Amino acid sequence: MNGKRWKRSTTTVYNISYHLIWCPKYRRKVLVDDVAxxxxxxxLQKAHEIELEIVQMEIMPDHVHLFVKTTPTNSPHFIVQQLKGYTSRILRQEFPSLKSRLPSMWTRSYYCESVGHISEETIRKYIEKQKNK
Known part of the structure; x- marks a missing residue:
């Protein structure tokens, strides 16, 4: 995907972005040094595989922030499930200390917020004005 505001498929024009956050189990500060x-x-590997553009990423010792752009067919739940599942499996294989410190790599929960170019108020006003046309 490129940096343009709108993306296109054969049937859709879209601009879908999410801010995602999740934490290691027990919010342990394990995302440091080589693990991070x-x-x-x-x-980045998994994002490419599932047609996800990571616009910005910040890995903190006890949580991950991602700002992503995606296609209309990728739900936030699918994205998080794919990223957490893939990274958990490989990180726990490559860093045995993670297995001994955590029963699973990530908590089950995550934070998701949709991010748009225009505000909720603008959309509400636009829809309301459609009645008067």
Missing amino acids: KRLEKLL
Whole structure:
């Protein structure tokens, strides 16, 4: 995907973005040094595989922030499920200390907020004005 505001498919014009956050189990500060570097590479690999553009990423010791752009067919739940599942499996294989410190790599929960170019108020006004046309 490129940096343009709108993307296109054969039937759709879209601009879909999400801010996603999730944490390691028990919010342990395990995302440091080599683990953090490897996590970044794994997230980029999986994102490419599922047609996801990671616009911005910040890996903190106890949580991950992503700003992503995606296609209309990728739900936030699918995205998080794919990224967390893939990274958990590989990180726990490559860093045995994670297995001994955590029963699973990630918490089950995550934060998701849709991010748009125009505000909710603008959309409400636009829809309301459609009645008067």
